[in-house]
Amino acid sequence: MPKNMTINSQTERIKADFVTIASHQLRTPISAIRWSLDMLLAEKSGKLNSKQKEYINQAYYNADFLSRVVSSLLTVSRIDDRGILLDFQKTDIKKIVFELVEKYNPYCNAYNCSMDVVLPKNLPAINTDSFKLKNILNVLLDNAVRYSKRSSRIIVTVKRENSHLLFKVEDSGIGIPKIQQQLVFTRFFRADNAIRLQTEGMGLQLYIAKKTIEAMGGKIWFKSSSSGTTFYFRLPLKPKRVSINKPEKKLLFDNDEIDYLYRNLTDGLILVDAKQNIIKINRVIEKIFNVNEGDVRGKNVSEVILNADIAGSLLKDSGEKNFCLTKNKNNYRVIIFPVKNKAEIDGWVIIFYDQQKKMTKKETEDEIKREREFVAITVHELKSPLGITKWSLEMLQSENPGKLNKEQKELISQIYRGNERLLVLVRDLLNLSKLQEGKFEIEPAAIHLETIVGDIVKGFKITAKKKQVTLEWKQPKLPKVYADPSRIGQVITNLISNAVKYTGKNGTIEVKTEKKSSSELKSLIGQSMIKPNFVKNFKGYIVFSVKDNGIGINPMDQKKLFSKFFRSNDVLKSKTEGTGLGLYITKSIVNLHKGDIWFTSKIKNGSTFYFSLPVI
Missing domain, CATH: 3.30.450.20 (PAS domain)
Known part of the structure; x- marks a missing residue:
């Protein structure tokens, strides 16, 4: 089905946006981390003692897990974008099955279960994509072992059924809750009992397996109870489409696509x-x-x-x-x-x-619930390995496990910086999850805003200088505001960081903090398209602003700027990093402090971002 024909719900759009962001934002630092870890483990930069190797192996295991997560996200992104490309060739099924069973035998021993194979003597070869078939079986066997019970048995069966081969993977594990079985092949699905076991996973593999099997001309299904689960899939011995280079001309719309549209479009x-x-x-x-x-x-x-x-x-x-x-x-x-x-x-x-159609209250609540669950699972899966890696790297940097030479120190520093970039992405997702759950807490105190601004500006001076950008700031004396210094520091950091990021060589950034009365604040906000919410404090407001002469914001994008996961086309073209969550979180923090945030911008002439906090 052409991708433009798919009408996604709000939740599906958010998931799709995250897939695109995560797959690209995570891929580069993970690749760099793995390269540096490979160099260390190969001892090309110098010898390591056993304790150092232990910490590096721990970091490598977590980087490998993150790599698999990103690989799944990229695969889903590609499936949604252009479908599945297949390379059909004559495939020896027996060889693939026995190789995988041999691979999983040590895992079976660790999980105290056994794996048996049932294959007929005269099993015919099949014309299929052997690499993708191996991935599908790998997913099913991995799940069977992971969710097995002690002393349980896993049976792998392949047999011929007329013009097809039937594959069956049967386990006597924990099963899939009946109420959730209809969701098994959807994106990001993880059963409640699997989550309780705290097993790793993003809930993408079965979605990918189903899409791949269907692209091969086959079908996948399952049966499950509290006694275990059996997955079945059927593939044709001779599929109609035999080459990705010479695809058969397809009908404009096939029956499956029309049925899909009929069932799903409102x-x-x-x-x-x-x-x-x-x-x-x-x-x-x-x-x-x-x-x-x-x-x-x-x-x-x-x-x-x-x-x-x-x-x-x-x-x-x-x-x-x-x-x-x-x-x-x-x-x-x-x-x-x-x-x-x-x-x-x-x-x-x-x-x-x-355009006047509205969801029912229950439909809206269900959408919000699914969106929150998605973010919570994603954050958990990414945060844990990154935290462990950070700890391992800090131990190595302390040199308690052993001394490091100059090259080893540089490699570990590179890994650490890459890990920190990933932690920023996960922090944004975690903040988003807390905001949506109403659990985002602030701890306000009476503070001088200009003191926090001064410290943050000082930190950005070095970055600005490297880009040959002038960062101007004069610290005035102003009355106190009631704010959480950490959270407001996060807001200021995000706004100045964006200004530095999107300002070119020889550009200028001007940071200000000023006191404004309620009427002055109304007039100032009135220059933007934002409707003020907090302008009634009789003591007035402290207004922070950061003005740049960077790329500016396209008028078409300005209304979406504080939306979740939004990144403008101009920003994407500039290839600057970002998650599209920073300004959404920034706005939420300012609003929690009973302040407003707004901006003015002209394309190619730069932008000015403001936020206000009430004076105490």
């Missing part, structure tokens, strides 16, 4: 062929235009929509188009996507979004 959908004739409509369209699908199939789309602009746009060019349409007193956003085969247009997808 918005209106029209599928149109290259001649603008209707292939299919869903029930929502039937209701909007008061028509029956059987009556309009094969008719020109203009006869149903009765809108010259929308119908005429299909003839003009091949780009994505957006329209607004009012029908039956409802406002619809109409988006048209071309479906292409190379340069040729095979048809069009027309989607009608009801």
Whole structure:
């Protein structure tokens, strides 16, 4: 199914955004960490004693786990972006199965379980992607061992069924709770009993396995109870598609894709062929235009929509188009996507979004709950190995386990810096999780804001100087505010960091703190698009501002700037690091202090960010 046809819920969008961010933000530092650890373990930088090797191996194990997490995230991102590419070749199933069983025997011994194989003598070879098949079996065997009970038995069976091979992995482990079984093949799913066992995992592997098996022309399913779980999957001996280089031409829309859209879309959908004739409509369209699908199939789309602009746009060019349409007193956003085969247009997808449609209270609560669970699991899976790695590196840097030469110290410093970058990402995710759960706490005290600003500016002077950027700040004497110094320090750090990050060579950044009355504050905020929330303190407000002459913010992006996971196209093009969470968290912290945050910006002329705190 073309990716533009997928209509995601808010939760799915957040997950998809995180997948993109995490896979790219984590990949580079993890690669650098593993390279440095490889150099140390190979003793190319000098000899190590047994205690030093123990700490480095511990760090390596955690880096390897994070690498697998990132690999899964990248795989999901690629599946969502362009599907699965397969390299079919003649494959010896017996060889793959016995290699994997041999690999898992030591793990079975450790978990006090056994693994048996049932294969017929004359098992035929299969034409499939052997690498991906091995990954699928690896996932199923790993789960079977991981969730096995003591003295339990795992049975791996492969047999021929007509023109297919049937694979079966049976365990007598903890099983999957019945209430959660429908979620097993969804992204980021982890069963409650698996979480209680505190086993590692992101809940992506079975999702990837299902997508891969389906791409191979097969099917996967399972049966589970408190006595254990059996996974089955079936693959054709001779799949229809035999090469990724010479794919068969696909129909514009196959039955599975249409069924998917029918089941999942609550918005209106029209599928149109290259001649603008209707292939299919869903029930929502039937209701909007008061028509029956059987009556309009094969008719020109203009006869149903009765809108010259929308119908005429299909003839003009091949780009994505957006329209607004009012029908039956409802406002619809109409988006048209071309479906292409190379340069040729095979048809069009027309989607009608009801802009007045609202979720029920329960649907909204369920969305929020799923989003929070996703973030909590992700944070837990990333935070633990990073914390252990940090401790191992600090022990090595202390030289208590043994002395280090200059090259070893530099490699460990590189690893430490990479680990710190990863911890920043995880810290942002953890803060997000706390904010959503209402557990983000502040510990306010009477403080001079300018003192905190001065310390932070001093820390950024070195970074600014390296970029040949001038960082200006004059420390005034101001009344106290009631604030959490750590949290407000986080806000100031984020705003100055962004200014330094997005200001080019020979640029200037000006930091100020000033006292403003309520009326002055209203006037100042009025220059932006933000509506003030806290302007009634009769003692006035301290206003912090940081002004740069950097790249500026596109007007189209300005309304989204304080949204979760948002990063503008200009920022992405500049290839600067970031999670898209900093400003969302910053705004939340300021609001918790009964202050406002806002900005003014012009593209290529820079931006000024402000926040206010009430004077005590």
